[in-house]
Structures are given as C-alpha cells and as structure tokens.
Amino acid sequence: MTASTYHHSTGLRLPFSEQEIISRSRQGVRRAEADRVAALVGLTDKELASTLGISASYLHRLKAEQVLSHEASERLSLLENLLQHGLDTFDGRTTTVVNWLRTPLRELDNQSPLQTLDTVTGYTLVDRVLGRIDHGIFG
Template identity: 45%
Template sequence: MYSSGSLTPLQLIDRSRQGLSGTETGRVAELLGVTDKEMARLLNQSVATFHRQVKILQLDAATSERLLLLTRLATYGSTVFQDKGKFTRWLRRPLRLLSDRSPLDLLDSSTGVQLVEDILGRIEYGVFS
C-alpha cells in the first residue's frame, strides 16, 4: 500500500510508470465511496474492463496515475471535511460553482480532479463561495 498524498510530483510519475496492482482500483473506489460502475466511469472504462483490471497484477501507467490522483484527492477531501462520510456525500452534491454539477461528475479527467482539489483548498481556508 502507498500514500499518494505524500508523493512528490516526480514520485507520482515514477509510481505511475511502475504500475499499481489491479486491487488498488477497489481500494480507491472504497475511499471515494463509489460503485464499480462509477469507478469504471472515473477510469474511462467499461464496467467489464474495470472488473478485468481488478485481477491484473500491474496496471498501465495512465490508469495507475488516475488512481494515484484519485487517492490523493480522497485523502485530501477526508482531511478537509474531517470525516470520510461527509466528504463522499459532498462529492455527490451539485455545486453552483460547478454549474450545478457534482464534484464526482468531474473526476473522470485530470483537469476535473485539479478543479475539485482547488475547491477543497478554498473550503479548507474558508474562502469557498
């Protein structure tokens, strides 16, 4: 197991290139409180492909990077909200700031992950509007 929250950007790249175990997909889904279907969408995969990936010993770099970024986001969100449940409920809540889309709707792209991390930073420092 790893903690992507403590990885530097270069370490994250190196770890992505090494490839994570397929079992990490289920662990990250649990951290985010999402279903297999939702997790497959976040990884830009079909549900069938997602289920096959769980059995793979070493995931490709792109999937590994996405899992590391999502782990970092989940860790940060749970810290900001001081509760995993509050964070996972917030992920599903439509936000005016996101044109009434939920943060979860944006996590299928690295730009969306960054945007959600930025919003969490605003919440953490009390400047969320």
Template identity: 40%
Template sequence: MATQAPAAGIYTTGSLTPLQLIDRSRQGLSGVETSRVAGLLSVTDKEMARLLNQSVATFHRQVKLQQLDAATSERLLLLARLATYGTTVFQDKGKFTRWLRRPLRLLNDRPPLDLLDSSTGVQLVEDILGRIEYGVFS
C-alpha cells in the first residue's frame, strides 16, 4: 500500500518518513520551493544553483516551473530537512548558517556548505550535526 505524503509545503520535511520523502519528491515540488530552501540556508542564487548541480540560468528557470523533476525535488527536500535540523541543533538560524560557512577540521578544513551538492555530503553534515546535538563533536 502506497504511503501518501502530506500536502503541506516543504517546511514539514522533518516529519516525513523516508517513504513519504520519496513519494513527495516523485510528485515534484513547485519551483518556488527553490527560493524558499535558499532562504532557509541563507545562500545566494549562485550558491543554490551549485547545490542543485545547475547553472544559475537553469536555477532561475526552475523557480518559474509549476513542477520540478523528481531529482531536484528530492535534493530540495533533503536540503530543507538539513536546514530544519541544523536550526534546531543550533537553536538559531543565524548560528546554523554561519556554521555552514565555517571550515571544519573534521572536513579537512572545508565548510559544510561546500559538501551539500551531493547526497553523501548532506548525510555527512547531518551526521556531524547529530554529534553536535548529542555532545560528542570533537
């Protein structure tokens, strides 16, 4: 039996199960969600385009679309989930977004933001946030 994703917007991604996230990404998000996620992460259009592995021109075209493709939708949902989690861990959006830009020794002196253009990078950053949340970050 297929699980239906909630009709609510991207801001509910933290409560989506993995299957719901897959279903929601297959349905396709609205193009305006690209700008919303950019706002959650406090990134420029150029940075957001890089996170989506797109040119800036393609990013701007995506914003105008009624429905994004599944791959872009999934990436946006993962980034929104990360932004929500990071803001919760740091208890402040500004602290989280500044942390994203700070080079970390754990990442060979790369900032976490530089890794968010791949699903592996998103998972790595989520793992580090988990360590911070539970006080085991070294």
C-alpha cells in the first residue's frame, strides 16, 4: 500500500472495495496495521480483539509483524471501512465517532455499535445505521 491510498485527514485507508477486502483477507494483514487502526479511534486491545473475532490473549501474543488470520484480516478491513464511514458521517470528528461507537442505540437493541461488531452481521447493521444518519433518518 502506498501513502496515497490513505485519507489525508483521518489517516484511515480509503474504503476498500469488496475485491480488495477478499484479497487482503486471503493475504492476511499484519498485527501492526490492526494496532494503527485501533489507535486512530482509541480502541482498547479488548475492543479490538472483539471486533476481529479473536481473544485478547491471542491478540497480545501476536507480534507486530505477524499476520492475522483470514477472518480477522477481513474484519479489520470491514472495521476500517466502517470507521471511515463514521468519520465521513460525523464530519471527521474522531471524538464524536468514538463516543457514538460506545453509545447504546435503540436500532441495535440498546447495544452500542461496538458491541455488535463481534459478528460480521453487526458490521452490516452498524453501517446501515450510519447510512440512515447520512440521510437524516434517526432511530
């Protein structure tokens, strides 16, 4: 990846296409990339592990240069796309995105968006909620 593929104001990779997500999943993404993404929005290791579908203890054992599993790599790509969508929705305000991720929402059965990201379906649901916010449709 080149520096030109990153959003200049957020530091996140510009949204991945579905084909890019498949390719990254198959190749695997390094732990260091997961840490970089987590740091951009202040995710704890426990939160990051949950969004990647792995245990926090397994995440801690991975060295920065080690590659995540196919499934965890796919989830990291989905997380990056979701975070970019959130930053676009909330005008690049990282603090707003971080707070929103941790706020229980009626549309998500009173769970926070972050709590639903332990499943792939949760990523879809959270992305839909952001889409409704984009269009001025609230809860």
